[in-house]
Amino acid sequence: MTAKDKLYIFDTTLRDGEQSPGASMTRDEKIRIAKMLEKMRVDIIEAGFAIASKGDFESIQAIAQAVKDSTICSLARAVPGDIERAAEAIKPANSGRIHTFIATSPIHMQYKLKMEPPKVLEQAVAAVKLARNHTDDVEFSLEDASRSEFEFMCKIIEAVIDAGARTINLPDTVGYGEPGEYGAMFGRLINAIPNADKAIFSTHCHNDLGLAVANSLAAVMHGARQVECTINGLGERAGNAALEEIAMAVRTRQDMMPVHTDLDVSHIVPTSRLVSSITGFAVQPNKAIVGANAFAHESGIHQDGVLKHRETYEIMRAEDVGWNTNKLVLGKHSGRAAVKARFEALGITFDNPEALSAAFERFKDLADKKHEIFDEDLQALVSDVKPQSVPETYKLGDLEIVCKTGQQPTAKLSLKIDGAVQQAEATGSGPVDATYKAIESLVKSNATLKLYSVNAITQGTDSQGDVTVRLEKGGQIVNGVGADTDIVTASAKAYLHALNLLAAPERSHPQREGI
Missing domain, CATH: 3.20.20.70 (Aldolase class I)
Structure with a gap:
């Protein structure tokens, strides 16, 4: 050529x-x-x-x-x-x-x-x-x-x-x-x-x-x-x-x-x-090439054909576009070197040993909660330890949820707001609703919730939940993301992430300036 x-x-x-x-x-x-x-x-x-x-x-x-x-x-x-x-x-x-x-x-x-x-x-x-x-x-x-x-x-x-x-x-x-x-x-x-x-x-x-x-x-x-x-x-x-x-x-x-x-x-x-x-924009399962179902075969006829000769129903190899990269499973016995190597393979690097140590500690904490840790888990947890250019005006402290059949759930939480710890309690139609109402009772953001989305990062009941929250205020739209094996905690993290983005004027989106 x-x-x-x-x-x-x-x-x-x-x-x-x-x-x-x-x-x-x-x-x-x-x-x-x-x-x-x-x-x-x-x-x-x-x-x-x-x-x-x-x-x-x-x-x-x-x-x-x-x-x-x-x-x-x-x-x-x-x-x-x-x-x-x-x-x-x-x-x-x-x-x-x-x-x-x-x-x-x-x-x-x-x-x-x-x-x-x-x-x-x-x-x-x-x-x-x-x-x-x-x-x-x-x-x-x-x-x-x-x-x-x-x-x-x-x-x-x-x-x-x-x-x-x-x-x-x-x-x-x-x-x-x-x-x-x-x-x-x-x-x-x-x-x-x-x-x-x-x-x-x-x-x-x-x-x-x-x-x-x-x-x-x-x-x-x-x-x-x-x-x-x-x-x-x-x-x-x-x-x-x-x-x-x-x-x-x-x-x-x-x-x-x-x-x-x-x-x-x-x-x-x-x-x-x-x-x-x-x-925070999830990929739909049936998205070509990168969707979770892009190389999945449910039909018995399709499965039989692929087993006999892959090209009967697959015009591309999943391995060629990187689908094999999630086969390395890490666990609580994995060492620092293996975790560091996997981060690097995912394009995640750390500016100093302290940042890597913080990531490794988060990895160990997660490994105590779930048996197997996949690439998706690593990408979700790294946002908690990588330095961000957006200051944490609001940071989650303790969170306690009380749920009982026939009664409204109650959320009790503490937030660190500009360094000062404040506490709140609220009820809601569900645990997430109660948590958000408790947060708003302290923050009083007056933002409008445009989207609340939950996705399981990997398979299994011990999977981390990946939550996306979209808030709008004064024409500015931001996405907050949070991940945790506890869905309510992940939801609180996502909401506070979005509030921190709204509180950071330097994050003003180009569309807001009329470009």
Whole structure:
């Protein structure tokens, strides 16, 4: 294959994925995900939107320092302030990219930008030229390309390539595209634009109609050589094209696909779990590639076929995408070295011996409660011991629940609030309701509970419960997560985690600033 036949994987989990309401991450969490993406050999990591917030800027900068083998990218609107901020954020990177964009569809230009097409073209060219003053690697996106007029796209693409853009992205921003139409758009543009050979064309699809992966692959079949995607299909509204589905479709259907990737797909499942545990967005069991049922066979006919010859019902090997990684089971007799090695295999590292010791102690505590500890358990417990950039304004002390048939449950608890211990007691319709009412009697957050979700992390009645709580206050949405073998304790941890996020102004989500 020639270099043109490589399909570049552009992961935007840390930028577009974070725009899922409540999915904002700390700097440490973003670095952990970025390091796993680097281990997977993702080509470009879009680390954030530098102008959106101080936290986003610092996260991009930290990732640029930590990641050596992937290109680190920052998004920027086609305005000087955004571009200068993006350039500063990616400065520490071995390889840095500025990704600038402007809307090109009639509806966006008229109602959002309130600009005429010639002005949009002028601003796009100026933005690319300014970005090229900082880096040779500039990507330009025509926002809402799937609803843009063909002739105008030809003009603006030719102009920004002349100005120095080396990647041209044609996003299906609102998920409006249809595979035949969207794919053909790429072919027409590549054939019509005189200098198209000087740039790589890219696709970025949203999943509003469930067509993000299909549209992305259709674009590849018509000449796109970069796909923008996210782990687990995370993203605002219905999400983005899922990296794992793109990667395995290309790998599995090499008879049809004119491209290959450099991805190490064995890290797909561990990375999926990491993103899920950090964001609190559970992966549905029937999700392709990374869902718990993706390689499960219930039907007797299917089971018989797989036993006789695997390929009768399996087009991929579960081991290839990392499903074998959960077979190493740890227990209370496991030593520090084995636990440390397993953490490292999951992409979890510790800055100092004290942090590792704290993690090992939590491991031992958990091992006393449940017989077998799996990878999912390790990822859940590490959030309790890794240093977080969000201060713990509220911390759980003691929690006592009294439940009796025919009577309302009562919760008695103590919280450490800004260092001072306070106590409360409340009744509720259930133990979790009573616990939350007791917490609110002290905190008085006035936040609205938008989601309460419980998932068993592993099998068995001794499994840890993984609880996700989504709170909304003043337009800000946050997800809190907590895990424990006691579901009520896990619920309290998740609620307090969400309250701590709301109390941290630096965690303000980019969407809140109107970006």
